Amino acid sequence: MARVTCSFCRLPFHLARVREGAEYYCCSGCALASRIPVQDGQLPVSPGLLVALAAGFGLFNQVLFGVLGAAVAAEGRPETGEKLVWVSVAIGAVVLLGFSGLLVLARTRRWSDGVVLLPALAAGVWASVAAARGTWLEATIALFVANLLLALWSSRGWFRRMWARRTQDRSSAAPND
Numbered sequence: 001m002a003r004v005t006c007s008f009c010r011l012p013f014h015l016a017r018v019r020e021g022a023e024y025y026c027c028s029g030c031a032l033a034s035r036i037p038v039q040d041g042q043l044p045v046s047p048g049l050l051v052a053l054a055a056g057f058g059l060f061n062q063v064l065f066g067v068l069g070a071a072v073a074a075e076g077r078p079e080t081g082e083k084l085v086w087v088s089v090a091i092g093a094v095v096l097l098g099f100s101g102l103l104v105l106a107r108t109r110r111w112s113d114g115v116v117l118l119p120a121l122a123a124g125v126w127a128s129v130a131a132a133r134g135t136w137l138e139a140t141i142a143l144f145v146a147n148l149l150l151a152l153w154s155s156r157g158w159f160r161r162m163w164a165r166r167t168q169d170r171s172s173a174a175p176n177d
């Protein structure tokens with residue numbers, strides 16, 4: 001096993017085989033984050049950034065239509081409410097597909113990716129069962145759980161880097177205390 005440093009968060013990890021000069025990422029989160037380069041605090045437009053924005057926008061609209069649908073149904077218009085929640089389910093399904101695509105794109109193939117994909121998959125199955133029974137609100141809640149898990153999982157590269165920088169600052173400041 002060779003010790004390498006993650007090209008994004010700079011945390012060390014181990015790999016079985018290492019090629020000279022290649023970039024390595026400790027997790028799919030770092031691999032994804034590296035596709036959204038931040039230069040001097042500015043965000044240049046990249047495919048990764050567009051996908052991330054689309055996913056965030058989709059997730060927001062999924063919640064919006066779900067809440068709106070539930071409110072309209074509670075006001076005594078169940079048919080209109082159900083239609084709105086159905087739109088929420090459709091958006092949620094698209095976002096779920098998008099996140100799955102992102103994880104495939106990241107191509108880190110580490111076992112930890114499977115750990116979060118399993119509950120996400122379970123929530124996806126739960127959503128399909130609920131949708132088949134016509135309980136749209138339950139379906140959109142299940143999809144939202146899956147999407148939230150995948151969103152947090154996909155953005156963990158930034159959390160890792162923040163954490164790595166904080167511990168670095170602390171250890172470099174320690175001798176002066």
Ligand SMILES: [Zn+2]
Binds near residue numbers: 026157
């Ligand atoms: Zn990393």
